[in-house]
Amino acid sequence: MRWDFRLEESPGTPANDQPTFLRACEAFLLQGMAERRWTYWVAADDATLVSHIFIQRVPKVPKPNRIDDAFGYVTNVYTRPAYRNRGIGTQLMARVLGWAAEQDFESLIVWPSEASVPFYVRAGFQRSADMLEYLVRPYVL
Template sequence: MIIRIATKDDIDQLIRMRWDFTLEDDLDGTLKNEAYSGFYEECYDFLWKALQSDIWSIWVAEEDGMIVSNIYIELIHKVPRPGRITHPFAYMTNVYTKPDYRGKGIGSKLISKINEWAKENKYEFIIVWPSEDGVNFYEKNGYQHCKEPMENMLCE
């Protein structure tokens, strides 16, 4: 198992995984008529830009040349504050492991590597909004509940 940061050569696999991840949770079939081609173009554009930026880090677990798990990290830079050095924090999203590879510790190895990387880079904290099913996974990997953020839902 190789754990590494994704490259542009991984884009096609990452797009397919994002598609599969989304459809896996589409229990009411809302997305059954969505065209993969339109999604592919939008996601390709996003990933191409993300992989060239210093804002996104997309981590993958690879086995025999196939990506089996991924985690996306976006760095959020805070406004500097007098009296202390301001470090960015990390927003974790799109945490996904292919169904056949779940329960084997792959996601935990991937998140452990990300935690080490974040500490080495002195990021202030990592934040994630887990699904109900994901809470135990994050708790097992050292994450804890914090105060709920506030939101203003502008698009529905």
């Protein structure tokens, strides 16, 4: 689904062939799970994955009043086109938000596409004036 998601966002000829990409993506996902840095949420229709949300736990530097703190980086939020507008992504996001509260994350952050902003706003995300961003290089879809 990651292959489809990125090509939907940025049509054209990919820089890598699909088998090379799939091997690299699988290695990344398995390592993230093994190291417990990433949590992957999925929705399925029988044996077919139809939607997913990835969350990276980002630990914060200890503070005198809170030694162990973290926030979540939300990414790779995608629902297959044939399953959109059925509330699947909304239900999945609601579970993610509940889980983030159970994990006691301080916040969740996301860099949404313009088209996805309404989805995040409906889920309760708000624009923040607290963050500044320095772009080291242009974002590559």
